[in-house]
Amino acid sequence: MAAKNRGKETFSIMVILLIPVAIAINIVGGQMTSILKIPVDLDMIGVILVGALAGPIPAAVTGVLTNLINGIMDPSWIPYAFTSFFIGVSAGLLSKYNMLTKVWKLAVSGIIIALVATITATPITVFFFGGSTGGGGSMIAAGLMATGVQIVQAVFSVYIVTESIGKLISVFVAYFIIKVLPERTLVKYRFGEKFIKAKEK
């Protein structure tokens, strides 16, 4: 009985309804960065938001589905579902241990998520795509390789820079959204109370 209740808690109807919104935020956020020509990937804000509010498993589901749905148009997204899975899990766990409630904690969390993203995305880029990512990043990686750096190291160094900036901004945007969400909405999510308490202080 307890197990069943916990399952319901993880995927309550509010969470089921939050996931499509979060995926749409990821996709629209990604498109907005290209409309506004911002050279940072902000396509994981929704995943971090779900992680902060509803925990690791819903966030991982959000991440994987984001990549699969983007994969309908561009299949090169699909292998990175692995990366999104771990971004979701880490965002959820960071929220569980109250790491998303203060500015310095957010900065640390952003770096942790960026590290997770870099470590999981580098092998995919190197082994699935031979070092090519299709974006401006691969040009920088190619430039590094021209100076004699190995492919793995070149891709890793490009990712660690772009991901750190992207994930730091994403974490802060997600936090900003949670801060302006009304308490009656927050309380309906598993970790929502943490942010209500954080507001009171």
Add this chain to the structure above:
Amino acid sequence: MTESVQKTNKIAALYPLTKFYIAIAIAATAVILPGIKLKAICFVAVNILSAASGVYGVFLRRVKNSVGVLFIILVIIQTFFTAGDTVLFSFWIFTAKLEGLLFALKLGFILANVGGCLIWFFAVTTEKDFVLALEKKGLSSKASYVVLSTLQMVPVLKKRSEVIMNAQRARGVETEGNLLVRAKVFVPTLVPLVLSAIQGTEERALTLEARGFSVETKSTHLYDIEERSVDKIMTAVTAVLFVLIVIGRILL
């Protein structure tokens, strides 16, 4: 894709899962086939398949934008920056190596085939049909709701983001200029968008619950698709052909 193409074209009118098996079989064939030439022939076959399904325009555009870009960068990176002994040509600090080029072509054609198959599949299948077919195979109706409502929500939220951006522009928020100016628009656009979307979920929760969304009985469908005998035959033919290819690859 448009419904009309699906009804008139025989390949596009197949059952979603049959098309899915065909796509997977071709993609797997491309991976196991030896040599660059055979992989290239396989990619030609995917092209012919798309043309025969009446979706060549969409197919070509998506392949160019996704796999095409990857392929070119892959060839550049691997040809110039991997270690190899056979030098093709060199200029300035770059040296093109044969080993890198061959590796890039091999990987590139695998990517083109796998990507092409998926692009073909989603060009000839509506997501609605695919999810419904999966649901019949045992996918939970909640999971299929999540996928379908996401697909509906993306264009809606995209439209709304444009409206919000225009509204913010009318209030004097700069959307053009240097990077910092453009970056500053991001938050004032995204936050109202997310807030309204999350607020909307509460109403949707009530609406869904009023219609028995959480009831644990088998749900019925207003829209339905049937697996016909031609679909079963095609699935069987695909399976047999694929097994023959695998056996052929092991023996040769």
